Amino acid sequence: MRVEVGLLGESVGRLAEVGASPVGGGTRLALGGAARAGRDLVRGWMEAAGLRVRVDDFGNMVGRRDGAEEGPAVLLGSHCDSVRRGGRFDGALGVLGALEVVRALNDHGVTTRRPLEVVNWTNEEGVRFEPAMMCSGAVSGRFAKDYVYGRTDRDGRRFADELRRIGYLGREADRPAPPAAYLELHVEQGPVLEAAGLPVGVVEGIVGITWLEATVEGRADHAGPSPMRLRRDALAAAARLVSGVEELAHRLTDAVATVGRLAVEPNVINTIPGKVVMSVDLRHPSPEGLETLVAGLEKLVWEVEARTKVHIALDRFWTSEPTSFDPGTLDAVRAACEGLGLPFGRLWSGAGHDAKYLQDVCPSAMIFVRSAGGLSHCEEEYSTPEDVEAGANVLLHAAVRLAGTV
Amino acid sequence: MRVEVGLLGESVGRLAEVGASPVGGGTRLALGGAARAGRDLVRGWMEAAGLRVRVDDFGNMVGRRDGAEEGPAVLLGSHCDSVRRGGRFDGALGVLGALEVVRALNDHGVTTRRPLEVVNWTNEEGVRFEPAMMCSGAVSGRFAKDYVYGRTDRDGRRFADELRRIGYLGREADRPAPPAAYLELHVEQGPVLEAAGLPVGVVEGIVGITWLEATVEGRADHAGPSPMRLRRDALAAAARLVSGVEELAHRLTDAVATVGRLAVEPNVINTIPGKVVMSVDLRHPSPEGLETLVAGLEKLVWEVEARTKVHIALDRFWTSEPTSFDPGTLDAVRAACEGLGLPFGRLWSGAGHDAKYLQDVCPSAMIFVRSAGGLSHCEEEYSTPEDVEAGANVLLHAAVRLAGTV
Known part of the structure; x- marks a missing residue:
């Protein structure tokens, strides 16, 4: 048949x-x-x-x-x-x-x-x-x-x-x-x-899915007169987060992690970004794996804050087990x-x-x-x-x- | 007086x-x-x-x-x-x-x-x-x-x-x-x-100023069913560029470099970004320094292309000596x-x-x-x-x- x-x-x-x-x-x-x-x-x-x-x-x-x-x-x-x-x-x-x-x-x-x-x-x-x-x-x-x-x-x-x-x-x-x-x-x-x-x-x-939003607060400044060491560049910090999120998934079998949405303020060619809001989508077949990804992201946020002069707020707003x-x-x-x-x-x-x-x-x-x-x-x-x-x-x-x- | x-x-x-x-x-x-x-x-x-x-x-x-x-x-x-x-x-x-x-x-x-x-x-x-x-x-x-x-x-x-x-x-x-x-x-x-x-x-x-636009072309995909190793994530590649641009300026005295503008397509939480368009603002007091920055950026683009599966087009559209x-x-x-x-x-x-x-x-x-x-x-x-x-x-x-x- x-x-x-x-x-x-x-x-x-x-x-x-x-x-x-x-x-x-x-x-x-x-x-x-x-x-x-x-x-x-x-x-x-x-x-x-x-x-x-x-x-x-x-x-x-x-x-x-x-x-x-x-x-x-x-x-x-x-x-x-x-x-x-x-x-x-x-x-x-x-x-x-x-x-x-x-x-x-x-x-x-x-x-x-x-x-x-x-x-x-x-x-x-x-x-x-x-x-x-x-x-x-x-x-x-x-x-x-x-x-x-x-x-x-x-x-x-x-x-x-x-x-x-x-x-x-x-x-x-x-x-x-x-x-x-x-x-x-x-x-x-x-x-x-x-x-x-x-x-x-x-x-x-x-797979289990959890969605978070990261808000990176730096300081908008003129891109010309601000020396690198005195900057609080929200996008430069956000880029570390994006790379770190990718790494999290590469380090854990069967994990995927995606930053799909990212918005820059004020988003002007000659202004250092003062704020970035970005999404993080984490997925894993096991509940433990999903929580490992979230813990990894939280650690990443602390590391980026410690190495830069930005503040990062993380909001986990939805989870599907x-x-x-x-x-x-x-x-x-x-x-x-x-x-x-x-x-x-x-x-x-x-x-x-x-x-x-x-x-x-x-x-x-x-x-x-x-x-x-x-x-x-x-x-x-x-x-x-x-x-x-x-x-x-x-x-x-x-x-x-x-x-x-x- | x-x-x-x-x-x-x-x-x-x-x-x-x-x-x-x-x-x-x-x-x-x-x-x-x-x-x-x-x-x-x-x-x-x-x-x-x-x-x-x-x-x-x-x-x-x-x-x-x-x-x-x-x-x-x-x-x-x-x-x-x-x-x-x-x-x-x-x-x-x-x-x-x-x-x-x-x-x-x-x-x-x-x-x-x-x-x-x-x-x-x-x-x-x-x-x-x-x-x-x-x-x-x-x-x-x-x-x-x-x-x-x-x-x-x-x-x-x-x-x-x-x-x-x-x-x-x-x-x-x-x-x-x-x-x-x-x-x-x-x-x-x-x-x-x-x-x-x-x-x-x-x-x-x-300082001399030059403005470039980088267009990163990857492939938009559903964030769930796409394993990390098969992705062509334009934002993950763009993040390497942003970090690299920051490094370029840190490596050269008196240089500043800024990514002030960055747009993601389709910019949806559960879709892998297919395209990113970003600005690069490079500044240096000497013409040689400015060209060193541009050459560094070009090398960076090749490196990111070699390590990821994206294509990056670089357009230098304005320079003030x-x-x-x-x-x-x-x-x-x-x-x-x-x-x-x-x-x-x-x-x-x-x-x-x-x-x-x-x-x-x-x-x-x-x-x-x-x-x-x-x-x-x-x-x-x-x-x-x-x-x-x-x-x-x-x-x-x-x-x-x-x-x-x-």
């Missing part, structure tokens, strides 16, 4: 036409017009595949295929919203791959023991309404309904109003019940599988890869996914498909048909292992 | 009231309403001190006190325009100090051998109309009349139109004739004299300090001044007055009455030495 890439590629391509840009990517921000059109397409495909579709009070769409037994379903899915000018596979692959699994089971007349459900989570990207992974988080108990309903986009439009406007405000009773297991197929969005020459990866967990996926569910994914004769990598996801919150309520795991150049969140995102097919077949066979057959 | 600080402080204070802000500084942008009111005040004071005032075709105001002989005058002055919310001494001290020199000569009935002239140069700051030191540059042959007249402010108003509007468009024949010598009294705008505990400084020249002041004129300033029993420093100006262009056409020198905290171009700019008086007396006695008495 196999998923064929032809049909999957066709549905991915047709969904990508909704909100498409001329150069291959597209924009389907959560609850916008293109997102609604995409939902309508997916609902039609779900129904055509024989799924009974319901929509919950967060707009999460669930299509159910009965099993031989009652009880918790094996849930497969991801999201169909996108970033601005994003790629065609990010999210969509997990939803449409799950739909392809259902079609393959239908084609082969297979009845699973447990029910199967396909889910399209609302607002995974968090681009239009923050935070990300909002509605998988809501049904997993992370976010209160009032909180989610009150989130606004940059034009002040409320989540709940927009959900009603596009016709996807359903009932609380139609939320996915706590599943027997959750599987999410997704593009890697990073270069690890490509560098290792592997088509698919078994995702063992989602590391999540290890379920060993039994991971076993099913690995067994599926081995059964298909597919070489596979084992890796951690450096980015958040809906599966992170699902692991709070049920055994979960993810499957990654190799990303060309590791590129994602851009129109250049690409995975080959062969890799996409490999990933979808891992999803199929892992799902069958978890759901059982009669 | 001495200048008393009381009268000088009074005229500085009254000029500062024009365009004043509530916290001690003020704004008199070139050719604006406050600048016109300031000019009117200064013209009145010049005339009251017996000077014959003329205005040239760039709005430069010259007040003449005849000497016993005809021939080139000794010219004393600076500028009365200011930056936005600048201090009360920057520029004004040089014009009003020169006026005080005239009053002291009048009070003591001294006739100089050479004529004395007091000048108020138009648009030294270059804030409203670029470039800086525009009208001392124009009469010294640096800038063509058409070029100066056609310069526009950010609202598109032309220099020539604004000069006519405020009533200060004079005749080409009234430009200051090439002087016998030029002396400019100015606040230091830096911390050197304060750090050395000296009230005044003999300014031996104006170093200017050494005239040894004989500097001797007169030093002798004046010694005659007054004043301890003095010798230093180079890290910033441009009108005297730079005057040195092209006549022997020139400058006198610096200690700046509290080295602060300038801000409302906190301050020099003590004692230091201001010391500087004005150096100007008086150096002028007398250069002009001679009968």
